[in-house]
Amino acid sequence: MKYSLLILLFFLCAPFIVTSHAQSAKSLQVTQTKASVLGTSTLHDWECVSEKFDIKATGSMESGQVKTVESLTATIPVKSLKSGKSGMDDNTYKALKESKNPNIIFELTSPVEVSNGQAEISGNLTIAGKTQPVKISSKVNGNTFAGSFVTKMTEFGVDPPKAMMGTIKTGDDITLQFEVTFK
Template identity: 35%
Template sequence: MMKQYSIWITRIVVFALVFVSSHVFAQVKYTLAPTSEMKISGGSTLHDWDMTSTSATGEGQFVMEGSQFKGIKSLRVQLEAETLKSGTRGLDNNAYKALDTKKHQNVVFTLKEITGSGSSYQAKGDFTISGVTKSASFPVKMTQSGGNLTFEGSYDTKLTNFSIDPPTALLGTVKTDDEITISFKTKFQPSK
């Protein structure tokens, strides 16, 4: 009787281990691919403008079930502010001065939480711009191609939220709007 009981316990334990191991979630380190694009867009009394960079770096711990994305445990993306370029040197220099890039060289986003499923998610985290950190929440679209994951989204905010005075030019006759949009298309790949 004791032997049969022992065999049943062994079978139950083996079954439980097989069942649990078939649904194992792994944390996989991912890094930002060099093709990723970050953009800050805004307007002024003269024209709309965009400043774009493909020089961001970043890494995160992604939760995967097999090859399927299930979530993000941690994520941090950093961008050297002076890699943002508009194509107009005067606009770039005014922006760097407003951002005080000599003192605050980087723009940083740190993810706190991501919720959703399929291709639609909501991200919550902190942006640090010009030395000021503010919480943000915005929708994100995710696509997966093989092991690579691409996240696209945008966040509307104001320069003054980060204690940045909107730049002016031509003796104050051209004024930058306070409202800006931070947008991104970031591709993450498994670390090698």
């Protein structure tokens, strides 16, 4: 009898427990974004920057500081990447197969817990239509996440661009950097 009362009590309270937990993760609003792709070439180092892209995220904040990120999808339009040189931008869009794959997409694959100003981020990154799992160590300062990681263009099926009939070649290694501020 005592156990059946406990079981009944559990089933009556369970919906409230689940609802209470689900409400702790809420939509995180983004106030500022910046993503950069840095690389090298036989002529000079280069950088392409996107300062405005779409992020949809849920998580929790406490006193203006991000505590968890439960889900996150970032969509960066390829044509939002700018180097300051239109010829280089055109080569970038062509190399990233922008006409068939207009966006670079990152999707979080496991929740993120912020601890001591650090967060380990795991997700799937899609560039030029090819998806690869990535792990990113990031620093968290209150409500701002900043991180970077190194990869190769060829890991995403991207041929490093060439110019001037192949005399200028882009290196295969690239560094992807990001900074996102939530409120």
